[in-house]
Amino acid sequence: MFYRETGDFKTSYAADAQIFPIALDRWAFWLALAFAFLAVPFLIDDYWEKSVLLPFMIFALAAIGLNILTGYCGLVSLGTGGFMAVGAYASYKLMTEFEGLNIFVIVLLSGGITAAVGVLFGLPSLRIKGFYLAVATLAAQFFLVWLFNKVPWFYNYSATGMITVPERTMFGIAVTGPAAPPWATYLFCLVLLTLLGFAAKNMVRGRIGRSWMAIRDMDIAAQIIGVPPLQAKLSAFAISSFYIGVAGALYFCVWFGAVEPTEAFGINQSFLVLFMVIIGGLGSMLGSFLGALLLVVLPILLKNLMVDAAGMAPVLARHFEITIVGALIVFFLIVEPHGLARLWAMAKERLRHWPFSY
Amino acid sequence: MLFFIEAVISGLLAGVMYALVALGFVLIFKASEIFNFAQGVMCLFAALTLAGLILGYTPFAEILHTLGLPSTWMPVFPLWLAIPLTIAVMIGLALLIERLILRYLVNQEPIILFMATIGLAFVLEGIGDLMWGSDVKPLDIGLPSGASDWMLDSFDIYVEKLEVAAAVIAAILVVLLTLFSQYTRIGRALRAVADDHQAALSVGISLRTIWVIVWSIAGFVALVAGVMWGAKSGVQFSLSLIALKALPVLILGGFTSIPGAIVGGLIIGVGEKVAEIYLGPFIGGALENWFAYVLALAFLLVRPQGLFGERIIERV
Amino acid sequence: MSAESLAMPGGTAASAAGTAAPEAARRPIGPPILEVRDITLRFGGVTAIRGISFDIREGEIRAIIGPNGAGKSSMLNVINGFYHPQEGEILFHGEKRRQLRPHQIARQGIARTFQNIALFKGMTVLDNIMTGRLTRMHRNLFWQVLWKGPAEREEVAHRAAVERVIDFLEIQHIRKTPVGRLPYGLQKRVELGRALAAEPTLLLLDEPMAGMNVEEKADMCRFVLDVNAEFGTTIALIEHDMGVVMDISDRVVVLDYGKKIGDGTPDEVRADPAVIDAYLGVAHDDEAPGDGNG
Numbered sequence: 001m002f003y004r005e006t007g008d009f010k011t012s013y014a015a016d017a018q019i020f021p022i023a024l025d026r027w028a029f030w031l032a033l034a035f036a037f038l039a040v041p042f043l044i045d046d047y048w049e050k051s052v053l054l055p056f057m058i059f060a061l062a063a064i065g066l067n068i069l070t071g072y073c074g075l076v077s078l079g080t081g082g083f084m085a086v087g088a089y090a091s092y093k094l095m096t097e098f099e100g101l102n103i104f105v106i107v108l109l110s111g112g113i114t115a116a117v118g119v120l121f122g123l124p125s126l127r128i129k130g131f132y133l134a135v136a137t138l139a140a141q142f143f144l145v146w147l148f149n150k151v152p153w154f155y156n157y158s159a160t161g162m163i164t165v166p167e168r169t170m171f172g173i174a175v176t177g178p179a180a181p182p183w184a185t186y187l188f189c190l191v192l193l194t195l196l197g198f199a200a201k202n203m204v205r206g207r208i209g210r211s212w213m214a215i216r217d218m219d220i221a222a223q224i225i226g227v228p229p230l231q232a233k234l235s236a237f238a239i240s241s242f243y244i245g246v247a248g249a250l251y252f253c254v255w256f257g258a259v260e261p262t263e264a265f266g267i268n269q270s271f272l273v274l275f276m277v278i279i280g281g282l283g284s285m286l287g288s289f290l291g292a293l294l295l296v297v298l299p300i301l302l303k304n305l306m307v308d309a310a311g312m313a314p315v316l317a318r319h320f321e322i323t324i325v326g327a328l329i330v331f332f333l334i335v336e337p338h339g340l341a342r343l344w345a346m347a348k349e350r351l352r353h354w355p356f357s358y
Numbered sequence: 359m360l361f362f363i364e365a366v367i368s369g370l371l372a373g374v375m376y377a378l379v380a381l382g383f384v385l386i387f388k389a390s391e392i393f394n395f396a397q398g399v400m401c402l403f404a405a406l407t408l409a410g411l412i413l414g415y416t417p418f419a420e421i422l423h424t425l426g427l428p429s430t431w432m433p434v435f436p437l438w439l440a441i442p443l444t445i446a447v448m449i450g451l452a453l454l455i456e457r458l459i460l461r462y463l464v465n466q467e468p469i470i471l472f473m474a475t476i477g478l479a480f481v482l483e484g485i486g487d488l489m490w491g492s493d494v495k496p497l498d499i500g501l502p503s504g505a506s507d508w509m510l511d512s513f514d515i516y517v518e519k520l521e522v523a524a525a526v527i528a529a530i531l532v533v534l535l536t537l538f539s540q541y542t543r544i545g546r547a548l549r550a551v552a553d554d555h556q557a558a559l560s561v562g563i564s565l566r567t568i569w570v571i572v573w574s575i576a577g578f579v580a581l582v583a584g585v586m587w588g589a590k591s592g593v594q595f596s597l598s599l600i601a602l603k604a605l606p607v608l609i610l611g612g613f614t615s616i617p618g619a620i621v622g623g624l625i626i627g628v629g630e631k632v633a634e635i636y637l638g639p640f641i642g643g644a645l646e647n648w649f650a651y652v653l654a655l656a657f658l659l660v661r662p663q664g665l666f667g668e669r670i671i672e673r674v
Numbered sequence: 675m676s677a678e679s680l681a682m683p684g685g686t687a688a689s690a691a692g693t694a695a696p697e698a699a700r701r702p703i704g705p706p707i708l709e710v711r712d713i714t715l716r717f718g719g720v721t722a723i724r725g726i727s728f729d730i731r732e733g734e735i736r737a738i739i740g741p742n743g744a745g746k747s748s749m750l751n752v753i754n755g756f757y758h759p760q761e762g763e764i765l766f767h768g769e770k771r772r773q774l775r776p777h778q779i780a781r782q783g784i785a786r787t788f789q790n791i792a793l794f795k796g797m798t799v800l801d802n803i804m805t806g807r808l809t810r811m812h813r814n815l816f817w818q819v820l821w822k823g824p825a826e827r828e829e830v831a832h833r834a835a836v837e838r839v840i841d842f843l844e845i846q847h848i849r850k851t852p853v854g855r856l857p858y859g860l861q862k863r864v865e866l867g868r869a870l871a872a873e874p875t876l877l878l879l880d881e882p883m884a885g886m887n888v889e890e891k892a893d894m895c896r897f898v899l900d901v902n903a904e905f906g907t908t909i910a911l912i913e914h915d916m917g918v919v920m921d922i923s924d925r926v927v928v929l930d931y932g933k934k935i936g937d938g939t940p941d942e943v944r945a946d947p948a949v950i951d952a953y954l955g956v957a958h959d960d961e962a963p964g965d966g967n968g
Contacts, residue, residue: 220756
């Protein structure tokens with residue numbers, strides 16, 4: 001009875017199509033956003049920045065990207081790691097070739113380059129479906145990682161094969177490199193996440209989102225009612241890769257600062273983001289956030305519990321972590337294939353009646 | 359020329375190893391329409407268990423140690439005992455998988471089943487490491503090793519005896535499986551289930567029993583494959599990555615064909631080796647990382663259902 | 675049957691299961707808008723359609739009937755562009771049609787429903803019908819990302835059009851329900867709504883009344899007639915219920931084993947010996963054809 005929509009009637013179609021139809025949701029969202037922008041920068045420290053907040057935001061972006069491709073458009077991709085690598089290396093080359101270019105622009109451009117690469121690797125999706133497409137994306141994954149390992153131009157012929165981010169500033173404050181203060185990197189990522197998050201939600205509830213979902217649900221019927229399959233699938237690849245590329249660029253520039261392709265962008269990363277999307281909820285924006293949150297926080301919790309509290313060896317903790325993540329995935333798929341987002345929606349349903357029982 | 363033949367033979371033999379892993383996939387896919395991503399990890403798990411038993415590792419040693427319990431009480435098992443024990447473990451695993459996972463996912467879409475097997479792969483990997491530790495273990499079960507002197511002397515070609523042994527064993531396995539599937543009662547039931555679950559149920563075939571049987575057989579095949587790979591390069595985590603390599607094999611050979619898995623494996627094996635040797639020097643080497651997938655991709659564009667697979671006709 | 679439905683005078687009376695033939699307020703029938711000539715369609719060794727020719731006139735309701743396997747759905751698929759015939763040509767609005775992809779043909783104004791429902795199971799009723807408007811939505815990605823402004827206005831305008839379809843089909847109460855949860859009859863209605871939302875000139879219905887009980891059939895008949903009368907939509911429908919066919923269609927085409935064996939008004943076809951042999955069978959007493967199948 002406290003959480004409700006009684007009396008909250010929509011008097012226009014525009015109002016019915018809002019992102020947060022229930023007033024309470026809307027208030028909660030704006031409050032949370034205000035807290036994120038205005039309060040957190042003062043509270044944040046190095047640990048929270050590097051271990052929780054930056055990974056959450058970056059993986060949330062990647063999860064949104066993969067969700068668009070796999071959740072909304074039904075095209076399974078195991079190439080997320082490879083595309084993140086494209087974003088990272090694109091940003092590196094842009095930064096080193098164009099010294100004066102603003103970092104914000106660079107991150108967006110990296111996304112754009114990744115989008116182009118995504119379209120290229122997405123072309124097979126016009127002929128190939130389902131599992132087979134997953135294998136094609138694996139080709140992308142392994143090829144791209146190999147490419148960035150082997151072709152020296154990408155890492156500017158450095159002896160170690162690693163790439164390191166040069167310092168860049170926005171409004172006079174460093175956002176990349178070791179001198180960047182936590183609140184600066186945090187806000188940088190937060191601005192991007194907020195803008196791109198809204199953009200994604202708008203796309204998904206509008207024309208292009210509907211055409212993606214039509215292709216996902218029954219692509220033959222979608223074609224017959226007029227959805228051009230080429231545009232729909234390639235746009236899904238393009239936009240999804242854009243988000244994943246931005247995530248990769250941020251991963252390198254703002255979070256890690258120095259990366260090596262196999263470690264940072266290998267097949268494990270592809271699985272990680274896929275799990276976030278599955279556990280969070282395929283075809284749900286909220287799900288992308290929830291999945292990212294869970295899979296970023298869980299290892300930290302486990303580590304704190306097992307290594308710090310129980311004194312277990314880190315290697316052992318890691319094995320437990322793998323087991324538990326795997327078990328969680330199976331559990332979710334059995335219990336709620338639509339993920340945390342559906343559980344959240346069901347909880348809200350209950351809240352509508354609480355504290356009454358019916 | 360000699361070099362080329364050597365490369366081809368080496369590729370063929372490597373291909374047989376891939377095919378062994380792919381066989382497990384095909385079995386499970388035929389019977390339950392599930393693409394068992396965990397097959398590679400099952401190979402690893404089987405090999406780990408066998409190696410652990412032979413070498414006298416205590417299960418869950420590290421956990422026991424952390425908890426202060428005795429952790430070195432496991433004896434060394436002789437081979438004739440260890441192998442049946444490992445097979446028993448794999449059958450037990452099949453039972454557990456059916457009871458805890460498959461039973462609940464019966465009617466879900468293929469993509470959900472696929473992702474469940476990815477989760478299963480992670481669980482098995484974690485448990486395998488927790489049980490037997492993640493150090494590299496040698497696996498010596500008396501298979502011939504080293505180069506074949508006869509081939510070297512007669513033809514001046516380097517051929518590994520182990521790989522030949524693997525080819526022979528794989529051939530025997532394929533023949534056995536084909537005979538089993540065609541001529542035994544259970545084999546027939548398996549084919550019925552593969553064709554149509556509902557129809558199979560209606561003639562009294564227990565789906566669950568069939569699944570346990572299939573996953574057990576796949577477990578056995580995983581053991582054979584794991585042993586081959588483990589004998590070749592030690593039992594370690596990278597074994598599970600072979601599963602990923604099996605995917606291109608299946609694409610070439612079709613997901614439901616046993617001979618297809620073999621042919622697909624051979625093609626991938628040879629293709630990889632030849633590409634590495636002849637293209638490798640031009641573009642930096644390590645082509646094996648991605649060549650198989652690109653080859654599979656090229657195939658898919660031309661023939662989306664693989665060499666032996668069934669053509670999918672979409673009806674509206 | 676709601677009084678608010680957009681029924682036209684004279685249309686509703688005819689739809690009650692199989693009575694008088696509809697008269698009055700039916701659209702005048704114009705020249706052919708679709709012609710198929712000598713269509714032959716083969717799948718490997720099987721010939722599904724052999725040398726079939728017929729036309730569909732503007733404003734009429736054309737039924738396609740025949741035993742199972744006669745090639746009726748394949749014919750619709752050919753008209754849709756989903757299958758490409760090996761021989762023959764198709765004229766749409768008098769012009770020979772090049773080999774087009776299905777989505778291009780949809781844009782020309784042909785919409786259809788399917789024998790086994792082809793709704794988008796992951797979406798609600800409203801969203802499904804909104805997908806019918808996709809060919810008319812043009813705002814590019816930039817505006818969509820922004821949402822506020824032209825894209826939102828376009829969404830609202832199309833929502834209004836979809837709501838009109840929803841009102842017409844009397845499914846307001848389920849507009850937010852995921853279609854997977856709906857009973858079969860309602861799903862068929864939603865599918866009709868999706869096709870209608872596209873405002874097609876030619877509507878292809880593949881067994882729209884299959885699996886329905888008498889009341890549902892009556893409703894569906896009413897909708898079909900109203901669509902034709904109200905919007906002037908030309909309709910081609912595949913149907914097995916002879917009562918429906920004889921009542922609501924203007925002309926009938928009969929197929930058997932991929933060949934055309936009858937073409938004319940319902941009365942002509944009903945009396946044709948070849949058709950009776952192949953499909954209709956002979957009545958054993960003087961029951962009216964509307965009391966059930968042949």
